[in-house]
Amino acid sequence: MAMAGAVRCWRLGAGPSSLQIQALSLHMSKTAMGASQKDFESAMNQVKLLKKDPGNEVKLKLYALYKQTTEGPCNTPRPGVFDLINKAKWDAWNALGNLPKETARQNYVDLVSDLSSSDSSSQVKPEADRKQPGYETLVVTSEDSITKIMMNRPAKKNALTVQMYREIMLALEAASKDDSTLIVLTGNGDYYSSGNDLMNFMNIPPGEMEKEAKNGAILLRDFVGCFIDFPKPLVAVINGPAVGISVTILGLFDLVYASDRATFHTPFTHLGQSPEGCSSYTFPKIMGQAKAAEMLMFGKKLTAREACAQGLVTEVFPDSTFQKEVWTRLKAYSKLPRNALHISKQSIRNLEKEKLHAVNAGENSVLQERWLSDECMNAVVSFLSRKAKL
Ligand SMILES: CCCCCCCCCCC/C=C/C(=O)SCCNC(=O)CCNC(=O)[C@H](O)C(C)(C)COP(=O)(O)OP(=O)(O)OC[C@H]1O[C@@H](n2cnc3c(N)ncnc32)[C@H](O)[C@@H]1OP(=O)(O)O
Numbered sequence: 001m002a003m004a005g006a007v008r009c010w011r012l013g014a015g016p017s018s019l020q021i022q023a024l025s026l027h028m029s030k031t032a033m034g035a036s037q038k039d040f041e042s043a044m045n046q047v048k049l050l051k052k053d054p055g056n057e058v059k060l061k062l063y064a065l066y067k068q069t070t071e072g073p074c075n076t077p078r079p080g081v082f083d084l085i086n087k088a089k090w091d092a093w094n095a096l097g098n099l100p101k102e103t104a105r106q107n108y109v110d111l112v113s114d115l116s117s118s119d120s121s122s123q124v125k126p127e128a129d130r131k132q133p134g135y136e137t138l139v140v141t142s143e144d145s146i147t148k149i150m151m152n153r154p155a156k157k158n159a160l161t162v163q164m165y166r167e168i169m170l171a172l173e174a175a176s177k178d179d180s181t182l183i184v185l186t187g188n189g190d191y192y193s194s195g196n197d198l199m200n201f202m203n204i205p206p207g208e209m210e211k212e213a214k215n216g217a218i219l220l221r222d223f224v225g226c227f228i229d230f231p232k233p234l235v236a237v238i239n240g241p242a243v244g245i246s247v248t249i250l251g252l253f254d255l256v257y258a259s260d261r262a263t264f265h266t267p268f269t270h271l272g273q274s275p276e277g278c279s280s281y282t283f284p285k286i287m288g289q290a291k292a293a294e295m296l297m298f299g300k301k302l303t304a305r306e307a308c309a310q311g312l313v314t315e316v317f318p319d320s321t322f323q324k325e326v327w328t329r330l331k332a333y334s335k336l337p338r339n340a341l342h343i344s345k346q347s348i349r350n351l352e353k354e355k356l357h358a359v360n361a362g363e364n365s366v367l368q369e370r371w372l373s374d375e376c377m378n379a380v381v382s383f384l385s386r387k388a389k390l
Helices: 016-031 037-049 056-071 084-094 101-121 162-177 209-229 245-252 279-287 289-296 304-309 319-333 338-350 353-370 374-384
Strands: 138-143 146-151 182-187 234-238 255-259 263-265 315-317
Touching: 037 056, 037 101, 056 084, 056 101, 138 162, 146 162, 162 182, 162 209, 182 319, 209 245, 209 353, 245 263, 245 279, 255 304, 255 319, 263 304, 279 289, 279 353, 304 315, 315 319
Parallel strands: 146 182, 182 234, 234 255, 255 315
Antiparallel strands: 138 146
């Protein structure tokens, strides 16, 4: 609804601080003797800076007060029945009757002051302000009913340290209880994640290896268990290549969106290890026995499009528009009825939960043995001495 002079340009940019300052000064003028012509002009400018559309009813009120202030009581013939917009505007103005110009001006300034205050308090804070404190290896933010957990070791390709496994579990635990509708896991930088940080195997004192392998298996059981039990929709936003455990747990997500730059690689045999993340169960279910064996036993690396064709990835987007397209989609999904969405997720998952926990336990006890093998140790030493790369 266009209302010249009164309500225009709702989306013109203004920093929250300048809005707050102007709202405060309008509020101060409200409490003084009466609004001046200068206050009125400043309120008119302020209206143009509002980011949130106040709705037609308020816009009509502003229009009427503007006309009453500048021209006095309504003095034009009522528009015809089919001229709906102008008729609504005329009715709003006419309804002010003989309200004095000064009172109309004061009411206009007061109304804009109220609108500015609620507008500035509803503005989106910059990411730095929204960032949840307490994480060293992650950036966790919440916006638009979406909690985003971003792995944040870009220089190490988001390789997962013991601290990072723990922080992801903590972030998931918090997200399961916050008021978000969707939870996203993604990576900062050019990789989604290069999987387990191979440094996790280093600096273990002689004689401590068995104990550390046992602790590692407990950590892995709990980590994968969090994904099995997670009650809300989980979305993986795969911004780049994914390796090892960052790939295997994708079978436990509800949506997997990938950039066309992403690849999916589970080189367990090369590393003297064996599948985890429930992939020995989920991958054959998702892609069939033969394709799962190619990935999990022979370490075949899939492109994003191949992974999508196998059913591991929901949809692939061009890297150049990946973030924009995915976040637009997710923002729309986050507006779906929250409880219905969560109940649907739980109904689907509850059918499998027991089985998944049993698979998780089985995979971890095999891995605990594998970590003590020469094949595994040689592969780790080989990577760390830069003789081998995937
Ligand atoms: C006693 C047992 C305790 C165990 C506790 C563990 C608990 C859970 C275990 C769960 C099981 C999980 C299994 C897996 O995830 S298997 C997959 C493991 N990942 C790999 O093998 C990947 C190894 N990395 C690479 O091959 C390459 O780095 C990569 C192809 C990913 C990228 O190559 P590129 O040339 O592009 O980049 P750089 O190699 O130069 O990497 C930049 C720096 O990052 C370091 N980096 C990258 N990935 C890892 C990694 N996974 N572990 C350790 N470090 C990694 C790399 O070394 C570079 O560091 P510098 O700049 O310092 O040289």
